[in-house]
Amino acid sequence: MSSTTLIGQPTSRVDGAIKVTGAATYAGEFVVPGLAYGYVVNSPIAKGRITQVHSAEVLALPGVLAVFSHENRLPLPDDDNCYMDQLAPGGSPFRPLFDATIKFNMQPVALVVAETYELARYAAAVLRLDYEQEPHQTDLSKQRGAAFKAPHQANGFYDYPPSRGLPEQAWASATHRVAGDYAHPTQHHNPMETFATTVEWRGDGQLTVYDKTQGTFNSQQYICNVFNLKKENVQVHSYFVGGAFGLALRPNYQVPLAVMAALALKRSVRVTLTRQQMFSLSYRPLALQHVKLGTNPDGSLATLHHEALQATSQFEPYAETVTHWSGVLYRCDNVKLEHLLAPLDVMTPVSMRAPGPTSGLFALEVALDELAYETGLDPVELRLRSYADRNGLMDKPFSSKKLRECYQQAAARFGWAQRNPEPRSMRHGDLLVGWGMASGVWDSSQAEAGAQATLTADGKLTVVNGVNGDIGTGTATVICQIAAETLGLPLSAVTFRQGESTMPAAPVQGASWTAGSVGTAVQKVCRQLREQLLTLAQQLPDSPWRQAGPSEIEFTDGKLGLLGQPETQISFSEVLRAHRLPHLEAEVTASPDAKRQQQYSVNVHNAVFVEVQVDPVIGTVRVTRLVEGVAAGRILNPKTARNQVLGGMVWGIGAALMEETVMDHRFGRFMNHSLAEYHLPVNADIRELEVIFVEEEDDIVNPLGAKGVGEIGILGVSAAIANAVYHATGRRLRELPITRDKLL
Amino acid sequence: MHPFSYSSVNDAAAAVREQATHSHSTFIAGGTNLLDLMKENVARPAHLIGLNQLPLAFVEDTPEGGLRLGALATNANTAYHPEVEKRYPLLSQAILSGATAQLRNMATNGGNLMQRTRCYYFYDLTTPCNKREPGSGCSALGGFNRIHAILGASEQCIATHPSDMCVALTALDALVCVQGPQGERVLPFADFHRLPGSTPHQDNNLKPGELITALELPKQGFAQHYHYLKIRDRASYAFALVSIAAVLELDGDTITEARVALGGVAHKPWRERAAEELLIGQPTTEATFTKAASYLLRGARGYGHNDFKIELAKRGIVRALQQAAAEPRGPRALPWA
Structure with a gap:
């Protein structure tokens, strides 16, 4: 690298201004000619069959164009493979409008299309459907008998052995022991932007699909497979995404419904979901867990048992890494992990921010707090006594791990040393004060991605990658920083174009890997441009750079020249003009160095310290302070990275204290389906939040050394709050959310 | 949302007359609850009578030393009115603990009394609800009833009234001034809302066609304690x-x-x-x-x-x-x- 002036700087978002002024256009906002509007009708029952669709009454309304249901849908393939998107966990993916079968409550059963949104919505409200209802089962606790081993491999995860060492014997002979049942509730993602797809009918079977997605290419592939269309005829565009948190990883049902309507009507169609309909989509599944921990005489972990039972649908075995992390985070020789799934008459769950450890580490980290009291050790000290230098689950060394520094720096900043461990011992006036801590771990990986770059004679660089529009992480900003620094340009000379399926490929945007994957491709393509520029410069007459090797040349501020000799500089524009070139181009694919990476476990870690104040009379809990130390390799942009971690911390507060989707099992239906009754924190719930990025170097994860911070922020937060509530009140709560009724 | 027609009136008498000429008509002022109910198809008025032109946004002294709050004064303007802050701080505090700044800027005093329960089942047309559909049953009984009533409920309905403002008005012995086809009358606040009994679809004791015009606060405001x-x-x-x-x-x-x-x-x-x-x-x-x-x-x-x-x-x-x-x-x- 010629300089480090941009990467690592707290650069403001390059697209911030257009977002806050409303100039950024989202999937449901594109104005296309002749647009018709679709509104989805959802099932009022959880299981059964549709016996009749009374479309005629609705079609008689002037302006209603069509009612699509299983009775009149376009031909659809009868092969599960055609519905398997890149994240399908196997099984038989849900097929909207395929047949009369009802598999879950709020399942889409019809799409009404009309000249206006209001008319479509009204027609959908009066459309009558007859159903034949069958008994359903939505209660996880009653479905234990039907549980099966979670197919981790089918879900893309390491399929670990069920145990290592001798967990039962170690439990029997442990010095100190704790055991408990833990529950993490169902949660819905609820991004601010509801789901929408605008399909532009361009004639001759050509479609442009404006989609809210975390995977431009995943969406395109799904549409092509379901409707038997050629890729060149389906362009998917995704420029901005108003939050997704995993819910847009797989194509949701508004995508095929909008495409079907457009193909059938041969005109452009938009389908937008309401907030209430957002609760018909996927979610973080309920996780019922049991954890047992036992210690050696020195306080280190002698044994660790973690069992989880999670809900999934009847048709897809969705599994996440609920128990994996219990085999990774601490050193322990005798480990027993079990993850079961039970099928319910519900929609399939999907990844939701830090899917797996959010539920699993809540249980483990609360159990560890219980063990700290059992052993009399400080919770940090207890964790340090079982500090893992290797990933015990996969038996690999870590590529880098600065968790110890996270504990130290965050604890110091928090003032943890002042803690009196005795429950109910600390007060602020009439309020009980509690301090708690917890830890988290997530993995980090790089996926294959492409990048194309064009440097024009005016010295401007355009970098292109098809990754979906920014989900809020600041992707475009970080990519511009990487490109500008690699080529030696000011940030203002770089434009990042993204979000079109005709652009170079990107993986779905999840798993905290976009910065590392797309960023590496962008770095690579810019390095190629450097080489081209140098070659061209060296071909110039009287070139002072002719004999120079790449390491002797400096690229800075749109110029190249001999290192430390500014008088030898020539601008990129001059190089191109001298060769009468309008532009330089390069295109690359960057693949992970799999062979090298597979030798290591690449992980991001955190440590979270929390202060709560509890009103002992009426049970009000306030999180007054939260300090989180994060070790995530190189931080490409401390401002956007901090922003991501803060979002995770806020979400963790909500998860701890209020967030839960409630199912009425009589109807098999989620009942608090609005943001008035599905509670997330508001500004008044949030007090002091502090993020510390611990220095960590990692040359394994990717050439940038960046591990990604999308998931880590939320981890440990809910457990730390539950532990702080115990410290404040003496009440050990193992079930989230910690609402005041549980404290009275 | 079902189709509806709309008309606007300039005084209370006209509003009452207008109501009589349209079947299934409803008054609308801030609309902060009614529009939600209409979007969810819980409320399906055929006609809306817009009240926002009525001269009822006042906050004024009464000859008895109390304060009259116009039915169309917004919740925000009421809560921040210097006389309310000074003489009836309880009311101010209650209003400001409800909803959001945006909602309070739209919501009116009359509408605050008329808002409906937030029972999950009342808002979800796929579940039985006696309040929404008399005789269909109460889903909250035996269902998810965390936010439901513990006092005065019936086997027909265990919903609660969601207002904060109304709780303060009850404590302050406010009066509700209404105008209807039979003229004007005044109800003690405690008699305005009803218990569900066997008629949970009726939230209050307004007679058909009656319009709230003002709330009257008696002189005693308990501004010290x-x-x-x-x-x-x-x-x-x-x-x-x-x-x-x-x-x-x-x-x-x-x-x-x-x-x-x-x-x-x-x-x-x-x-x-x-x-x-x-x-x-x-x-x-x-x-x-x-x-x-x-x-x-x-x-x-x-x-x-x-x-x-x-x-x-x-x-x-x-x-x-x-x-x-x-x-x-x-x-x-x-x-x-």
Whole structure:
């Protein structure tokens, strides 16, 4: 690298201004000619069959164009493979409008299309459907008998052995022991932007699909497979995404419904979901867990048992890494992990921010707090006594791990040393004060991605990658920083174009890997441009750079020249003009160095310290302070990275204290389906939040050394709050959310 | 949303006449609840009568030394009105603990009384609800009833009235001025809302065609010793699990007058004079307050998820009375639970 002036700087978002002024256009906002509007009708029952669709009454309304249901849908393939998107966990993916079968409550059963949104919505409200209802089962606790081993491999995860060492014997002979049942509730993602797809009918079977997605290419592939269309005829565009948190990883049902309507009507169609309909989509599944921990005489972990039972649908075995992390985070020789799934008459769950450890580490980290009291050790000290230098689950060394520094720096900043461990011992006036801590771990990986770059004679660089529009992480900003620094340009000379399926490929945007994957491709393509520029410069007459090797040349501020000799500089524009070139181009694919990476476990870690104040009379809990130390390799942009971690911390507060989707099992239906009754924190719930990025170097994860911070922020937060509530009140709560009724 | 027609009127008499000429018509002012209900197809009026041109946005003194709040004065303008802040800080505090700044800017005083329950089942057309569809059953009974009533409910309905403002108005003995086809009349606030009984679809005692024109506050505002305690699932923008409006008049440490009204516990703001009489002549001690609290909750029953509200209400009443009895706080304190 010629300089480090941009990467690592707290650069403001390059697209911030257009977002806050409303100039950024989202999937449901594109104005296309002749647009018709679709509104989805959802099932009022959880299981059964549709016996009749009374479309005629609705079609008689002037302006209603069509009612699509299983009775009149376009031909659809009868092969599960055609519905398997890149994240399908196997099984038989849900097929909207395929047949009369009802598999879950709020399942889409019809799409009404009309000249206006209001008319479509009204027609959908009066459309009558007859159903034949069958008994359903939505209660996880009653479905234990039907549980099966979670197919981790089918879900893309390491399929670990069920145990290592001798967990039962170690439990029997442990010095100190704790055991408990833990529950993490169902949660819905609820991004601010509801789901929408605008399909532009361009004639001759050509479609442009404006989609809210975390995977431009995943969406395109799904549409092509379901409707038997050629890729060149389906362009998917995704420029901005108003939050997704995993819910847009797989194509949701508004995508095929909008495409079907457009193909059938041969005109452009938009389908937008309401907030209430957002609760018909996927979610973080309920996780019922049991954890047992036992210690050696020195306080280190002698044994660790973690069992989880999670809900999934009847048709897809969705599994996440609920128990994996219990085999990774601490050193322990005798480990027993079990993850079961039970099928319910519900929609399939999907990844939701830090899917797996959010539920699993809540249980483990609360159990560890219980063990700290059992052993009399400080919770940090207890964790340090079982500090893992290797990933015990996969038996690999870590590529880098600065968790110890996270504990130290965050604890110091928090003032943890002042803690009196005795429950109910600390007060602020009439309020009980509690301090708690917890830890988290997530993995980090790089996926294959492409990048194309064009440097024009005016010295401007355009970098292109098809990754979906920014989900809020600041992707475009970080990519511009990487490109500008690699080529030696000011940030203002770089434009990042993204979000079109005709652009170079990107993986779905999840798993905290976009910065590392797309960023590496962008770095690579810019390095190629450097080489081209140098070659061209060296071909110039009287070139002072002719004999120079790449390491002797400096690229800075749109110029190249001999290192430390500014008088030898020539601008990129001059190089191109001298060769009468309008532009330089390069295109690359960057693949992970799999062979090298597979030798290591690449992980991001955190440590979270929390202060709560509890009103002992009426049970009000306030999180007054939260300090989180994060070790995530190189931080490409401390401002956007901090922003991501803060979002995770806020979400963790909500998860701890209020967030839960409630199912009425009589109807098999989620009942608090609005943001008035599905509670997330508001500004008044949030007090002091502090993020510390611990220095960590990692040359394994990717050439940038960046591990990604999308998931880590939320981890440990809910457990730390539950532990702080115990410290404040003496009440050990193992079930989230910690609402005041549980404290009275 | 079902199609509807719309007309706008300039005075209350015209509004009442207009209502008589349209079947299935409804008045609309701020619309902060009605529009939600219409979008969810819970409310399906064929005609809306817009009230925002009516000259009812006033806040003015009454000859008796009280204050009249126009039905169209917004919640925000009422809460921040200097006379309300000074003379009826309880009301100001209660209003500001409800909804959001944006909603309070739109919502009117009359509309606040007319808002409907936030029962999940009432809002979901796929589930039975006697309030929405008489005779269909009550899904909250035996269902998810964390936010439901513990007092005065019936086997037909266990919904609660969601207002904060109305709890304060109940404690302050406000009057509701209405105008209808038979002319004007005045209802004591306590008689405005109804208990569900066997007619849960009727939230209040307005007769067909009647329009709220004003709320009248009597002279006594309890500006020295008051507290509105709202207990909810997050710090703002959540309906009360339990709320308590408590006001006191004191002679030293002795209570000479007391009012306690509860929100979030019944189909209407809950108040019993007998409980308040237990406080008169008593010292401002926890024991005194606990006695009144126990009396108010003596008939309470839970339905499963909301059992905790009985104990919570008792503790909240004691807390609110303690706060009210504490040093005079002056005008409007921040709502905080």
